[in-house]
Amino acid sequence: MKSMHNNLSRSINRLEESPGGFNQTFNSSLTVARSLCATDAAANQLQTWESFVSAMQVSSALFRAASISEGTVECRIDDKMRTISATGPQYYADAGNWVTAFWLAAICRESGRMDQLSQIPLSLLRASGAEYDEYLYHWVDSLQTYWLEAPGLVDKLIAAIDASYPAVARNTDRALLDKILYQPINLFHRFLRCDHAGFNDALVEALEYHRQYWTVDEQRADSPEGFVALGPLAIACLAYDSGFPIDVESDYLPRSLLRRGWVGEFDT
Template structure:
């Protein structure tokens, strides 16, 4: 089954890539010590990865893969430095070792950013970074000073339990995540965002855990279709680069494919080279 991706102004977006890259490089210059730079690098690194997939929907170009790898490195690095254990934490970013001062809770270290970090590490098949992310205390994510829907924390706990093979906890957290992602439970998100973006990855993981090939692909088709519906609902969303890739469904699809479940859905929202891990062994992450 194929789910087509919406059209984007490729030439216009290609023209802004150098500007975005320069802004990201500026943020990376001070990522070792500046909270503003870390927050900016998190947002900018993912945006660059997404915008590169406008003109390269399969993520087959070297520059595209490098941008996804960098986004993964940045997102993982800020969480590696989140739990104070010393004066600095060594992290590889753009093939260079950086020493990030440890921080404790910060506004950018929230459950939403953690989920993006987890998805990026799955897409890049980075087991060591997933090990680290799975041990980030949920209490730290709650201390960021803002408000998120409770489902986000249940979903974080589900993914942590899954990765750490805590099966009893996984069942408990997964059921809770399903319950809390019902549209009527939305408080911060609206019901549409919850049903079309929040809930689908949870159901995908459930189908994966049951090794339900047909159910998994049906759920993946639904997730990508709902992603498209959400990001084409109005003009503002249509021009938002957050819709270029279905990040969470892509990550669960990568997980499934790596573990023998055939992925039968083709879509520009699921870049083929990322899904297939086409750059395996080309870079040291």
Template sequence: MVSIITRHPFPTGNAEEGIAVLQENAHDLLEGLEADPSSLGDALSTTLTLAEAHCLMDPRAAIYPTRDAWVTAMQVGSAVFATALAPKGNVRCRIAHKDLTLQATGPQWYVHPGAWLTAFYLAVACREKDRITALCQVPLSLLRENGAQFEEHDYAWIDTLQTYWLGGQDLVPKLVSAVDGTDPDTVSDPETVSKLVYPPMEMFHRFIRKDHEGFTRALTQALELHKQYWSEEDRAVNIGGLVALAPLAIVCLAHDAGMPIEVESEYLPAVLIGRNWCGEFPT
């Protein structure tokens, strides 16, 4: 039996106008990437926000503009790391239906664990296997170079996901290290870690164990905690809460492995999970 977790209330009165503004901002940033590839960080946050905003009125991602926005965000996420890894010269990147020539950037302020996880989750949701593989070859050392304030569990979680995708060794110990790092007594923001960071790890744990019932429980809890977090008054109108991005990515992995998904929610765009749109247009 499929259970349904509703999304927290979100105002829709100015949705079309808001999406139009985000679309214009995203367009301007993407148009300027060849001249200034260092704006990729802003482009990633803006295109992700646009993709999530589309899901306010189209929570299933059932219409083309929504899916197109998700693909564009995914392409920008991949470009962030393709240009950061390139030793010098130019990098060809497909973004928003155009083949762009971007300059290699090396390490930048936006090349950090948060951006990597966003790029990975987007690539998984869009089923871009080559891009996922490229992201999983990004060395953790690159993510540490800009001195951004991230905690060790972030690096351990990235190490876990890279090891899983590439079929490396010590997957379980790495996952245990990531989970141990989320101890509320040791992190700087216990609420965010307990409600947003740890739940996808538990989902992944149940997924790799092929524990269907445990996965369903973990997914349910992840969405309920996501809802709690984003229902707080100071966060309730933040577009970032409209989609549970990390749980979505783990659900996509589980779906493709043949695990039944017995939870439905507006936080999880159903058409992205079902992947029936893949191949709709060149990516």
């Protein structure tokens, strides 16, 4: 783990000179954060919180740099203000990474960064060249509309749900879609309806599907990507902050992240 941290620190330090390294740095920061949850499932340790903050900072900076083609952006990453050159649209500034960045900002309760992410146009995400099913763009649109309190949320969410049906979403693995990618959409729907009991039932189901998907074989079981149910956690954070009673306990749902255990302890 110490080696992973050192490599990540070097990668972050290089961003000012070489912003083209954002994709590797983002992936490394996520791996470190998730890996720490293998031994600190509740995220009680400061180091675990700091790792999620770093991943959030890198992902937000990635999209800030991608949103302009000239000049620089000032970003706090790893407890330091950094001046990073504009990159313009990049292959890694795609809809999938946008959703992950939004989850991280929600988990870290970074409303300012959620504001910034919600201003990212869908055209920038499409310019990445990534081939995603259309439901994902409807989903991004729904999250942006919700956060900005803009009109049309219900219609956009319905479009995301309809486009996620297996008969329509044909570019995504069925098990991945059903057990991982669709679950935050289902939770979000119940959140918007203020369905407290239904939300907790759906959260239990989402975590069980997460377990099934990430323990199907030894290779997946060893992957840090499965150590935390990032999407369900993020939606649960939104619900928790809105007064939902979250009755579910799970190692996939780090308690201190859900219940704001470290929020406000230091500048992020």
